[in-house]
Amino acid sequence: MTKASEKPMDELVPIFFMGKRYEVPASLTIQKALEYAGYQHVRGCGCRGGVCGACGTVYRIPDSYKLQVGLACQTVVQPGMHLMIMPYYPGNRTEFDIEELKGTGGEVAALYPEIFKCIGCNACTMGCPMDIDVMHYMAQAIRGDVPGVAVTSFDCIMCGLCASRCPAEEVQFNVAILARRLNARYRVPRAEHLDKRVREIKEGRFEEPLHDLMSRSIDELKKMYSARETEPQMAEENWTPQDARYV
Amino acid sequence: MAKVAYYPGCALKERSSHLDTSARDSAVRLGFELDELPTWTCCGAVPPVSEERVMNLVAPSRILKDVRDSGRDVLITICDFCYNTLKRTNYSIRTNEITRKRINAFLADDEPERDYIEKKDAYWVDYTGEVRVVHLMEYLRDEIGYGNIREKLKRPLSGLKIAPYYGCVMLRPQNEIQLDEPENPSIIEDFIDSLGAETIRYPYRTECCGSYLSVSSPDASTRLCYRILTSAQQHGADAMVISCPLCFYNLDSRQKAIAEAYPDFKPIPVFYFTQLLSVALGVDEGRQGFERHFVDVAPVLDMILQGSGKGDRT
Numbered sequence: 236m237t238k239a240s241e242k243p244m245d246e247l248v249p250i251f252f253m254g255k256r257y258e259v260p261a262s263l264t265i266q267k268a269l270e271y272a273g274y275q276h277v278r279g280c281g282c283r284g285g286v287c288g289a290c291g292t293v294y295r296i297p298d299s300y301k302l303q304v305g306l307a308c309q310t311v312v313q314p315g316m317h318l319m320i321m322p323y324y325p326g327n328r329t330e331f332d333i334e335e336l337k338g339t340g341g342e343v344a345a346l347y348p349e350i351f352k353c354i355g356c357n358a359c360t361m362g363c364p365m366d367i368d369v370m371h372y373m374a375q376a377i378r379g380d381v382p383g384v385a386v387t388s389f390d391c392i393m394c395g396l397c398a399s400r401c402p403a404e405e406v407q408f409n410v411a412i413l414a415r416r417l418n419a420r421y422r423v424p425r426a427e428h429l430d431k432r433v434r435e436i437k438e439g440r441f442e443e444p445l446h447d448l449m450s451r452s453i454d455e456l457k458k459m460y461s462a463r464e465t466e467p468q469m470a471e472e473n474w475t476p477q478d479a480r481y482v
Numbered sequence: 483m484a485k486v487a488y489y490p491g492c493a494l495k496e497r498s499s500h501l502d503t504s505a506r507d508s509a510v511r512l513g514f515e516l517d518e519l520p521t522w523t524c525c526g527a528v529p530p531v532s533e534e535r536v537m538n539l540v541a542p543s544r545i546l547k548d549v550r551d552s553g554r555d556v557l558i559t560i561c562d563f564c565y566n567t568l569k570r571t572n573y574s575i576r577t578n579e580i581t582r583k584r585i586n587a588f589l590a591d592d593e594p595e596r597d598y599i600e601k602k603d604a605y606w607v608d609y610t611g612e613v614r615v616v617h618l619m620e621y622l623r624d625e626i627g628y629g630n631i632r633e634k635l636k637r638p639l640s641g642l643k644i645a646p647y648y649g650c651v652m653l654r655p656q657n658e659i660q661l662d663e664p665e666n667p668s669i670i671e672d673f674i675d676s677l678g679a680e681t682i683r684y685p686y687r688t689e690c691c692g693s694y695l696s697v698s699s700p701d702a703s704t705r706l707c708y709r710i711l712t713s714a715q716q717h718g719a720d721a722m723v724i725s726c727p728l729c730f731y732n733l734d735s736r737q738k739a740i741a742e743a744y745p746d747f748k749p750i751p752v753f754y755f756t757q758l759l760s761v762a763l764g765v766d767e768g769r770q771g772f773e774r775h776f777v778d779v780a781p782v783l784d785m786i787l788q789g790s791g792k793g794d795r796t
Binding site: 301340353354355356357361368370371377378379380402 | 593
């Protein structure tokens with residue numbers, strides 16, 4: 236019988252980070268594999284859950300010329316892969332005051348006139364780790380369809396990999412968030428429940444529990460955190476916690 | 483109702499969506515449906531004037547391949563520039579083996595490759611120009627038939643004198659487009675005739691309106707449009723009919739600049755061919771977006787409405 240401590244370790248596979256070879260456990264994500272190899276992520280690491288867009292990664296596996304993309308926190312290493320994490324892409328970002336706009340497609344075109352340079356090569360779509368049809372929303376931006384861009388680009392996490400692959404030097408992700416902001420500000424109805432909650436905060440409804448928390452010691456907070464009631468995985472739609480004073 | 487694959491083009495999709503509406507309304511009245519492709523990009527509007535022979539053909543080629551992959555072999559467009567771009571792209575693919583191979587090699591690599599995305603079962607088939615690119619004006623002539631249009635008229639445009647305007651890209655280059663005689667065309671004349679109106683002959687119907695010069699040197703376009711419009715008026719035209727959103731912009735909106743530059747100029751209403759068709763087929767004149775025109779169409783519209791009474795409402 237094998238003791239737990241004698242359990243064979245995960246098979247090691249080689250990966251190449253910035254051109255240097257490392258042997259890492261085969262089951263790790265790129266992010267964990269690099270930490271295993273001794274790197275500490277200062278930039279290029281955010282939520283570790285696949286939604287913040289900080290760890291966009293370009294990689295290539297042996298015997299293929301194709302560059303592939305993924306998020307370092309979501310993509311499992313493959314033997315022999317060459318990779319680079321790209322925390323930031325220095326694409327153009329224009330400034331605007333949303334209160335001075337009206338939410339039209341013409342405004343998107345005026346702020347990002349380079350959208351008309353799109354040649355429809357589809358490199359952006361192939362370079363999107365979120366599987367968004369980037370070229371399609373750029374086509375929608377070109378024809379002035381702001382709500383269309385907002386819907387098509389909804390899953391965008393702003394990693395910027397689309398822009399990194401673009402021969403026309405577009406900044407797809409910035410065009411998309413402009414469209415989503417215009418859409419949210421001028422097209423979709425206001426979220427009344429949000430207004431209500433902001434009003435409650437301003438009226439001081441949450442002051443008391445907040446001050447209570449701030450007065451606790453670290454140990455007390457840790458205990459409270461461990462004992463907190465969380466929503467079950469398969470909760471009913473009308474689930475409410477035991478302590479519903481602040482819901 | 484028969485569905486035909488339809489490529490609206492960017493201009494008609496948003497900025498001039500009223501022209502798209504009139505095309506769809508007319509199609510329904512004539513017994514077919516313009517079925518917009520689920521996703522499409524700008525056609526490029528560039529290949530006709532560009533030396534680059536591959537990259538600029540990628541987007542229009544993908545549009546055509548998507549039509550083929552959806553099991554259809556005809557694609558209708560109502561914009562002269564889209565028509566020119568798509569048809570010439572198709573011509574290159576059909577006739578130039580090197581272009582065909584390079585475009586297909588590029589498109590075949592088009593799908594993102596990620597382990598968590600389900601691979602499509604379909605294997606790659608080269609696009610070899612199987613789709614036929616058809617101008618709506620051409621579809622009316624060859625598939626619907628002028629006789630059929632005449633039968634379905636609710637408001638014949640009798641008594642109205644209309645000047646057809648072809649511009650440049652609808653007919654040229656002849657060997658690639660093959661829609662009509664570029665020097666002496668008749669397709670718009672025959673279309674006007676089928677609506678019951680009278681065609682005005684004038685010498686500038688195939689001259690250029692200035693096209694994109696409207697952006698870089700608007701004065702040149704103003705001069706060209708002045709010549710076209712006054713010639714049509716001198717030959718007795720009540721209105722112009724065109725089939726290109728850019729010509730439409732130049733000939734309609736530019737009349738402001740023309741009036742400023744040429745004091746003798748008098749405005750003349752400009753119609754997209756689908757608008758006249760739609761009104762003649764009895765679709766409500768309120769659906770045509772006439773309020774978005776620069777030149778007031780009311781004088782001509784009144785002639786149409788008085789000439790044949792009110793059509794039925796939709």
